[in-house]
Amino acid sequence: MAKLLEMPKLSPTMEEGQIASWSKKEGDAVAVDDLLAEVETDKATMEFRSFDKGTLLKILAPAGTVVKLGQPVAIIGEKGEDISALAGSAGGGDAPKTEAKGDAKPVKTGKAKDDDAPDEAARNTPKSEKKPDAEAEAAENDEGEDHDDDGEDDANEEPEVDAKPKAAKPSEVAPQPADAASSRGSDGRLKASPYVRKIAREQGLSLEGLAGTGPHGRIIARDLEGAKAPPRRASTPSVAGKSAPSSGTSMASSVEPEKRPLSMMRKAIARRLTESKQTVPHFYLSIDVDADPLHALREQVNADLAAMGEKAPVVKLSFNDIIVKAVAIALVQVPTCNAQFTPDAILIHRRVDISVAVAVDDGLVTPVVRDADKKSVAAIATEIRELAGRAKAKKLKPEEMSNGTFSISNLGMYGIDDFAAVINPPEGAILAIGQVRREPVVRGDAIVPGRRLGMTLSCDHRVVDGAVGATFLKALRGLLEHPSPILLL
Amino acid sequence: MSALRYREAIRAGMSEEMERDDRVFVIGEEVGHYQGAYKVTEGMLEKFGAKRVVDTPITESGFTGIAIGAAMVGLRPIVEYMTWNFSAVAFDQILNNAAKVRQMSGGQLNVPLVLRAPNGSARQVGSQHSHSMEHFYTHIPGLKCVAPATPADAKGLIKTAIRDDDPVLYFESETLYSIKGEVPDDPEITVPFGVARVAREGAGVTIIAWSRMVHVALEAAEKLAAEGIEAEVIDLRSLRPLDEEAIIKSVKKTHRAVVAYEGFPYGGVGAEIVDRIQRLAFDDLDAPVLRVTTRDVPMPYNAKLEQLVIPQAAGIIDAVKQVSYRS
Numbered sequence: 001m002a003k004l005l006e007m008p009k010l011s012p013t014m015e016e017g018q019i020a021s022w023s024k025k026e027g028d029a030v031a032v033d034d035l036l037a038e039v040e041t042d043k044a045t046m047e048f049r050s051f052d053k054g055t056l057l058k059i060l061a062p063a064g065t066v067v068k069l070g071q072p073v074a075i076i077g078e079k080g081e082d083i084s085a086l087a088g089s090a091g092g093g094d095a096p097k098t099e100a101k102g103d104a105k106p107v108k109t110g111k112a113k114d115d116d117a118p119d120e121a122a123r124n125t126p127k128s129e130k131k132p133d134a135e136a137e138a139a140e141n142d143e144g145e146d147h148d149d150d151g152e153d154d155a156n157e158e159p160e161v162d163a164k165p166k167a168a169k170p171s172e173v174a175p176q177p178a179d180a181a182s183s184r185g186s187d188g189r190l191k192a193s194p195y196v197r198k199i200a201r202e203q204g205l206s207l208e209g210l211a212g213t214g215p216h217g218r219i220i221a222r223d224l225e226g227a228k229a230p231p232r233r234a235s236t237p238s239v240a241g242k243s244a245p246s247s248g249t250s251m252a253s254s255v256e257p258e259k260r261p262l263s264m265m266r267k268a269i270a271r272r273l274t275e276s277k278q279t280v281p282h283f284y285l286s287i288d289v290d291a292d293p294l295h296a297l298r299e300q301v302n303a304d305l306a307a308m309g310e311k312a313p314v315v316k317l318s319f320n321d322i323i324v325k326a327v328a329i330a331l332v333q334v335p336t337c338n339a340q341f342t343p344d345a346i347l348i349h350r351r352v353d354i355s356v357a358v359a360v361d362d363g364l365v366t367p368v369v370r371d372a373d374k375k376s377v378a379a380i381a382t383e384i385r386e387l388a389g390r391a392k393a394k395k396l397k398p399e400e401m402s403n404g405t406f407s408i409s410n411l412g413m414y415g416i417d418d419f420a421a422v423i424n425p426p427e428g429a430i431l432a433i434g435q436v437r438r439e440p441v442v443r444g445d446a447i448v449p450g451r452r453l454g455m456t457l458s459c460d461h462r463v464v465d466g467a468v469g470a471t472f473l474k475a476l477r478g479l480l481e482h483p484s485p486i487l488l489l
Numbered sequence: 490m491s492a493l494r495y496r497e498a499i500r501a502g503m504s505e506e507m508e509r510d511d512r513v514f515v516i517g518e519e520v521g522h523y524q525g526a527y528k529v530t531e532g533m534l535e536k537f538g539a540k541r542v543v544d545t546p547i548t549e550s551g552f553t554g555i556a557i558g559a560a561m562v563g564l565r566p567i568v569e570y571m572t573w574n575f576s577a578v579a580f581d582q583i584l585n586n587a588a589k590v591r592q593m594s595g596g597q598l599n600v601p602l603v604l605r606a607p608n609g610s611a612r613q614v615g616s617q618h619s620h621s622m623e624h625f626y627t628h629i630p631g632l633k634c635v636a637p638a639t640p641a642d643a644k645g646l647i648k649t650a651i652r653d654d655d656p657v658l659y660f661e662s663e664t665l666y667s668i669k670g671e672v673p674d675d676p677e678i679t680v681p682f683g684v685a686r687v688a689r690e691g692a693g694v695t696i697i698a699w700s701r702m703v704h705v706a707l708e709a710a711e712k713l714a715a716e717g718i719e720a721e722v723i724d725l726r727s728l729r730p731l732d733e734e735a736i737i738k739s740v741k742k743t744h745r746a747v748v749a750y751e752g753f754p755y756g757g758v759g760a761e762i763v764d765r766i767q768r769l770a771f772d773d774l775d776a777p778v779l780r781v782t783t784r785d786v787p788m789p790y791n792a793k794l795e796q797l798v799i800p801q802a803a804g805i806i807d808a809v810k811q812v813s814y815r816s
Contacts (some may be wrong), residue, residue, distance in 0.1 A: 017816055069816075195744045198772040213814070214776070220814055221744060221775040343715065 002057060002077025002086055007067040010039055010046040011398040016068045017041050018264055024056045031075060037063075037073070042268035043398040044365075046310040053473035055079045058087055066264075071216070192219035198222060276425050279462040280341075284420045285469045289480045291436045291453035297483045298322060313378040319358075319453075320410045321381035323433055326486050328352045328372035330475040331406060338405050340427045341462040355404030355424055356384055356403040358391045365391045367426060377487060408433065418454035428463040429472075432456045453480070491674055496529045496666040498640035499605075501531075502647035503567060505676040507537055509744035510565065513651055514541040517569035518553055527607060527666055553579035553604070557586045560602040565651060572614075573622035573660065581623075588631030603650045605659035608636070609701060609751040610799050612691040616787035618793075621752035626658050627729045627761070634728040635680060636660040638703035640670035641730045642726055645680025652679070660699040660728075683730035687739070691719035694748040694809050695739040697762055701724040702749050702800065709749075709805035718813055728758050736762065737769045744775040745812040748803070749805045754782040776812040781805050 017039040023038055030050045054076045062071040075083050192200070196219050196308045202206050205224065212219035217298040229266050261408055262270070298317055305312040340347040352373040357367040367387035367471050369380055390396050406428070409421045410434035421432040434454040441450030454477075459469045479486055492500060507513045514537075521534040521544040534542040545552040549570060556566035558635050570576050576583065583604065591599045604700050609621045627634045633655060637643040642662070650657035653765050688703055698706040703724040710720035721739050725732065746766055748759040760779045767779050784798045810816065 193775040194772050195775040222814070 002075055002081045003052070004060075004072040004086060005052070005074040005076055006070050006072050007039070007061075008047065008048060008071055009099075011041045011042070011043045011245045012269075013398075013401075014069065016066055016264070017046075018066045019061050019063050020045055020071065021063050022059060026056055026059055027079075028056050028416070030054055030056050032373055038392070040264050042264045043401060044396050045394045046398075050076070053078050057081065057083050060087075062349065066214075068215075069344070084462075128232070131221055150252070190219070191217055193221065195221055196224060212363075236328060263362055265360075265365070269363055272425065273422050276423050280423050281426060282420075282423060283461050283466070284456050284458055284467075285466070285473055286418060286454065286456040287473050287477055288418075288452050288454045288478050290441070291451040291480070294319065294322065294480050294483050295436060295451050297487075312363075314381045315379060317381050319412065319436060320408075320433065321377055321384060322483065322486055323371060323480070324354055324356065324372055324380050324384070324408060325375075325377045326479040326483070327408060327431060328354060328375075328405065329479055329486065329489050330472055332373045333469065333475045334472040335465055336468045337459075339463045340405070340426045341428060341460055342426075346463050349405040351405060353403060353405045355401075355407040356387070356429065357407060357409040357421075357424075358388045360392050360394070365396060365401055366404065366407060367391055367396055400487045407431070412436065412453075418456055420456045421458050423458050423460055424457050428460045429469065430458045431476075432458065492669050493640050493644075493672045494666065495637075495640045495643050495661070495668050495670075496531075498526060498644040498670075498672045499529050499647050499661065500531065500533065501672065502537065502644040503535065503651070505766060506648055506651040506722065507533075507541060510651075511541075512563065513565045513567065514543065514559075515567045515569060516543040516545060516556055517751070518547055518571055520543055520544060522705075525569070527663065529661075529666070530569065549578040550582055553582040554586070556602055557582060557590070558598055558812065560600045560656075561598045563665050565601045565603075567603040567605060567651065570604070572611075572618055573608040573661075574618050574620050576604065576606065576622060582686050583626070583632070583658075584629060589605065591655070592631065599654050600656050601654045602656045602658065603647070603659055605647070605650075605661060607663040607666070609662055610664075610783070610788065610795070613790055613792055613795060615790050615807050619788035621750070621757075621783065623728055624752045624757035625660070628757050631656070633657045634660065635682060635726060636700040636728055637680075637726060638665070638688075638698075638700055638724050639669065640672045642680050642686070642724075644672050645678060646682075646726065647672045648679045649682055651740050653682070657682075658770045660700060664701055665704075669703075680726065682727045683732050684727065685732035686724045686726055686736035687722065687729050687735070688724040689722040691721040692742055693719040693721075693745075694813055695721050695736070695743045696722060696805060696809065697723045697725065697736060697746060697748045698750060699728060699750070699758075701749060704750050705800065705802050706805055709802040709809070712802065713806055713809055716815075718809060718815065720809060731762070731765075732764055733748040733769065736766065738767055738772045741773045744773055746774075746778045747781060747805060747808045747812060748778065749781040749800055749808075750781065751800060754780060754785050757782075779808040779812055781808050 010017060020038040020040045022037045024030060024034070028034065029055065032050060032053050034050045035047055036050050037376050039046050039048045055078065056074060057079075058075040059073070060075065060212060061067045064072075067073055075086050078082060079160065100244060105250060109295065140170050153215070190207055191214075191436050195206065199221070200203065207219055210219050210223055213223055214220040225277075229431075298319065302316050304316065305316060335350075337351045338352060345361075351371060353374045354369045357364050357366050367384075367390075369375070369383055369387070372380060374385070387396065387400065404424070404427060405423045407421070407430040410433040411419060412433055414435075416434050417437060418434040423428045425431050432455060437452050437454070438449065439452055440447045441452065443450070455473075457469050457473055459466075503513075503515065506802075507515075515530055515533060521539060521542045524531040525543075527811075530542060552566055553576075558649045580741065587600050587602055587604075623634050623636060626632050632739050633650075633653065635646045635650060636644045636659075647659060651716050651804060655764070663700045689707055691710065691714075692772045693713075695712065696706045703722065706720075706722045710722050713720050721743060723735060723739055736746075748762050750757075752759065752760050759782060763778045763780060767774070779803045781800045783800060786798060788798055789795050
């Protein structure tokens with residue numbers, strides 16, 4: 001029996017995924033656990049492996065398509081099997097592409113759509129309690145197990161939710177179109193909630209061309225928010241077409257901005273940082289430390305490392321590597337700065353896991369150096385290089401970027417003197433590091449050439465009060481200005 | 490107002506009505522000398538005497554029949570079952586006599602009868618003693634069914650039930666007997682049938698519940714509020730007659746609904762409510778109506794499994810997020 005493969009949940013916070021590339025072509029044989037496709041999630045590029053054995057009969061979501069969780073991406077089954085019903089029912093997804101290629105197979109769409117009837121029985125049996133994303137969860141949790149299409153494996157489900165539109169499985173599935181051209185299924189029926197239709201009737205809105213964000217591309221009330229203002233002037237065709245060419249150009253500004261679609265990562269950044277700035281009460285503490293001892297130590301260590309040649313544990317230390325270790329030691333000394341707010345209690349972490357912001361193409365990620373207080377500077381340096389390398393290749397796993405206890409962001413290499421960073425929730429603080437500046441400093445009674453390093457701690461005032469943040473920065477300043485313990489602890 | 494426990498509120502309601510009307514009496518297993526299996530009738534034998542608080546043998550069919558006969562000739566009996574599960578033994582009396590006599594006698598006889606007992610899950614009482622029997626009885630024309638969630642409603646509804654001239658089935662909950670609440674002292678304050686109560690106001694989603702599940706729904710609503718979803722919780726109080734108007738009014742405001750109740754998912758009161766919503770508020774729905782129910786299995790005895798089978802706040806939250814299109 002051919003079946004639809006749906007977008008699985010590949011990270012805990014994933015809501016949609018972009019097919020980065022297909023590893024199988026239509027017609028390829030597929031074994032259980034074969035790599036089907038790479039999927040870009042909000043966190044990383046993940047592998048989408050098969051739970052089924054068979055032949056990849058049809059790709060419904062070509063590379064580049066953004067697909068919501070639980071919506072179909074492909075059809076798998078026996079070679080030569082008739083998949084017209086399935087393809088027809090899932091048609092919304094490939095409709096735009098198919099038309100473009102002009103290979104619209106004679107799919108019995110009308111029939112395929114009217115197939116609510118056979119499913120009706122299933123809908124009324126208790127078995128139909130399965131919810132669409134339970135499948136994805138199950139898929140995630142029961143890796144390797146044969147995936148039963150029958151929906152009985154609801155062990156991961158909340159017990160009592162029933163009458164979920166699993167009923168709506170193959171029969172009604174119309175994946176959200178990649179380019180969200182419309183919410184029409186293959187039968188041409190527009191999917192919109194009754195409430196949306198009522199509003200449209202009352203306000204004379206056209207639902208045509210609206211992208212539905214509900215299940216199966218259904219247009220739901222919130223999708224109308226942007227659509228309310230302009231009534232359908234444009235769709236009164238002949239008039240606009242004939243008499244308005246000049247007024248059309250005069251109305252719109254002629255230079256349109258370049259429009260870059262939001263990547264998964266950009267959406268995640270936008271969501272998380274907005275949430276942080278809107279819900280976390282930030283305040284900022286800045287210090288400027290004497291960086292001459294740190295500079296001297298680094299010069300000495302790097303010269304010694306160079307002399308060790310092949311035997312050196314690491315090629316070279318950066319200021320950042322040393323600062324990460326210094327921060328880890330300071331957090332052990334002032335654990336109240338290594339804390340997290342929850343509605344019930346403040347959590348003081350007993351681990352020092354430092355998130356290090358790494359710029360990548362089109363954004364940034366924060367891989368975590370675990371137990372940084374227990375690792376040598378050389379080990380930290382090696383680990384950061386390795387994590388940053390994989391971050392730039394988008395090969396980090398979600399768990400390598402989550403559950404940090406404190407963040408460090410360093411823009412020194414871009415010539416920034418000092419800046420304030422946005423807290424990375426649920427962490428309680430983030431330290432922003434500037435560059436080591438050469439400037440005249442006062443030593444004794446003389447002005448001499450020296451080095452200074454500015455840094456700003458952004459604190460969540462619900463957990464870290466001013467005095468606590470200042471105590472932490474005092475400990476950090478002590479370490480950076482007398483840095484040998486950083487190598488010893 | 491007095492702060493009473495749910496069981497005390499039922500007792501207060503029954504006692505007031507027995508003082509007001511000497512045709513009212515209580516009959517059932519252990520209601521007298523043992524002071525009630527769940528102490529609802531505690532002290533009533535002493536107060537009203539053995540003629541009006543009648544202990545019976547373990548014969549639900551027999552004493553239900555006696556009560557129906559008594560009601561037909563002018564008394565107003567209150568039958569207590571140890572739990573609603575045991576009413577199954579008397580099902581024929583309820584279905585074919587209590588519910589039918591008025592129609593079959595062409596209106597010459599009526600049956601002013603109250604049947605009451607704890608209903609639904611308790612703690613580890615096994616599959617045979619955990620049924621939600623309101624789903625069986627609301628099916629039958631001729632029977633009225635009420636299920637209070639608070640002490641105030643427990644008192645107000647038992648009084649209305651006793652004063653009603655037709656058979657009324659009154660569903661309590663073992664897990665609610667000890668909850669306390671403010672209860673009106675005035676013996677003339679009653680709660681009418683067919684009028685729901687808005688237990689919490691909100692504009693984001695309508696959660697419909699009754700009996701114990703009202704409290705679970707309120708717990709879910711509290712957590713949902715922390716996530717920015719304001720749930721309106723409707724406590725039906727009365728299952729038949731049903732306050733359709735209150736349900737539809739709320740759904741027209743929120744455009745989405747979840748029905749949360751104890752009972753199996755196939756059919757039942759919840760399915761009835763979903764039918765009314767889709768029929769009467771079709772144009773106002775932004776999402777399919779979901780139900781959160783007991784799972785479709787006999788109740789396990791194992792305490793952990795039992796909790797998995799009974800509907801919980803987490804399940805309501807999950808369903809609310811689905812109908813709100815929030816993941």
